Amino acid sequence: MFELNKKDDAGNSAGNAATTTSETRKDQPRTQSGEIAVIGRSITIDGDLRGEENLRIEGDINGTIQLPNHNLTIGKEGRVKADAYAESVIVDGVVDGDLYGAECVSVRSTARVEGNIVASRVTLEEGAQFKGSIDMDPKNVDAALGNIRKEFASASGKPSLDASKNSAAGSKAPHAERPDRAPNRDLGKAPKAESAH
Amino acid sequence: MRPYLSRSPRGAATARVEIDAPATINAPLLGSLFRMLEEEQDRRWVVLDLGAARPQTIKLLGRYRCRLDIANLEEGIETLATASDSTETTDTVQSLLPSCGPEKTDITFCWDFLNYFERDALTSLMASIAARSRPGAFVHALIVYSENLMNDQPGKFVPVDEGCLLNEAKSAPSIVAPRYSTEDMNLCLPEFSIERARLLSNGMQEYLFRR
Numbered sequence: 574m575f576e577l578n579k580k581d582d583a584g585n586s587a588g589n590a591a592t593t594t595s596e597t598r599k600d601q602p603r604t605q606s607g608e609i610a611v612i613g614r615s616i617t618i619d620g621d622l623r624g625e626e627n628l629r630i631e632g633d634i635n636g637t638i639q640l641p642n643h644n645l646t647i648g649k650e651g652r653v654k655a656d657a658y659a660e661s662v663i664v665d666g667v668v669d670g671d672l673y674g675a676e677c678v679s680v681r682s683t684a685r686v687e688g689n690i691v692a693s694r695v696t697l698e699e700g701a702q703f704k705g706s707i708d709m710d711p712k713n714v715d716a717a718l719g720n721i722r723k724e725f726a727s728a729s730g731k732p733s734l735d736a737s738k739n740s741a742a743g744s745k746a747p748h749a750e751r752p753d754r755a756p757n758r759d760l761g762k763a764p765k766a767e768s769a770h
Numbered sequence: 771m772r773p774y775l776s777r778s779p780r781g782a783a784t785a786r787v788e789i790d791a792p793a794t795i796n797a798p799l800l801g802s803l804f805r806m807l808e809e810e811q812d813r814r815w816v817v818l819d820l821g822a823a824r825p826q827t828i829k830l831l832g833r834y835r836c837r838l839d840i841a842n843l844e845e846g847i848e849t850l851a852t853a854s855d856s857t858e859t860t861d862t863v864q865s866l867l868p869s870c871g872p873e874k875t876d877i878t879f880c881w882d883f884l885n886y887f888e889r890d891a892l893t894s895l896m897a898s899i900a901a902r903s904r905p906g907a908f909v910h911a912l913i914v915y916s917e918n919l920m921n922d923q924p925g926k927f928v929p930v931d932e933g934c935l936l937n938e939a940k941s942a943p944s945i946v947a948p949r950y951s952t953e954d955m956n957l958c959l960p961e962f963s964i965e966r967a968r969l970l971s972n973g974m975q976e977y978l979f980r981r
């Protein structure tokens with residue numbers, strides 16, 4: 574997966590990905606192999622993306638994105654109409670969908686996000702446009718990401734990398750409990766939230 | 771049924787108004803809300819901010835088990851101005867508020883917005899807020915009280931810390947303020963009662979309403 578415009582440390586790349594090299598190096602932690610997948614600005618993907626490496630998106634994605642153990646960057650040229658699950662999410666571009674970050678979600682000044690964010694740590698820069706809800710309850714984050722990690726692990730035939738964190742995950746398929754995709758999404762239904770009321 | 775956007779009949783008055791550098795204002799009732807959050811760290815809270823998403827608010831509430839709903843009514847005030855009756859106003863308000871789902875709102879931040887609605891629209895707005903709030907929920911509001919003029923757009927208030935707000939808006943006061951009284955508030959917010967009220971150093975009244 575994510576073979577499009579793949580870069581290596583030597584900077585060998587072709588096409589649009591070459592323009593994003595320096596930003597990629599600055600923003601994005603590397604996988605163990607030192608590789609970051611880049612979806613270039615001329616690429617449009619309709620469907621579900623799943624992967625085991627860091628990803629930078631400069632193109633158009635419609636569907637879902639699952640990188641439960643890696644980092645996702647939606648670059649300034651990126652336009653994502655999808656729910657995205659990742660270890661951390663950085664947004665410079667446009668997102669219409671819900672963002673789930675096990676560690677953090679950063680919405681930068683150039684970003685436009687319409688959807689909900691679920692992450693223990695959320696940062697929003699001045700100038701960023703956001704409409705939706707931000708759930709910073711660690712229990713809800715664990716519940717939301719735990720489901721995805723379990724599904725991801727079973728699909729890839731690997732044990733979950735973070736099974737110990739997923740205490741609230743339950744056995745339901747993650748999509749069954751995901752917020753709907755309507756403009757005013759119902760974040761309250763997303764994970765099995767513990768409510769005091 | 772329109773937001774309160776009428777211009778000052780004597781616009782020349784604005785020329786004499788100097789724009790002060792943004793100053794922090796102590797908001798003790800806001801401080802009491804944050805103390806409540808602090809004392810009940812294990813509890814999950816749902817907070818509705820009628821303003822835009824602001825980094826400081828997110829950072830401050832990130833310390834707690836919290837869901838923050840952003841309404842961004844700043845973008846919707848002009849839309850509300852076109853509403854012709856109470857039904858349309860209510861529908862517009864509902865479309866502007868993010869879905870709350872099964873979890874009811876515990877706290878609503880309503881910093882300066884109520885000044886920009888006429889009484890009927892204000893009543894419709896707060897009825898919608900009440901419908902999504904749990905019994906006992908709080909609304910923290912700032913209302914222009916002692917000044918005759920106010921900015922033509924709601925202030926951009928951000929929390930500096932738990933009991934301190936900063937208005938980042940740079941414009942000078944240019945329209946007549948409605949200066950709603952506590953009696954007006956009681957009439958327009960029948961589902962809420964005034965828990966406490968304080969006059970702040972910037973001439974605004976700080977209200978803590980409780981459903």
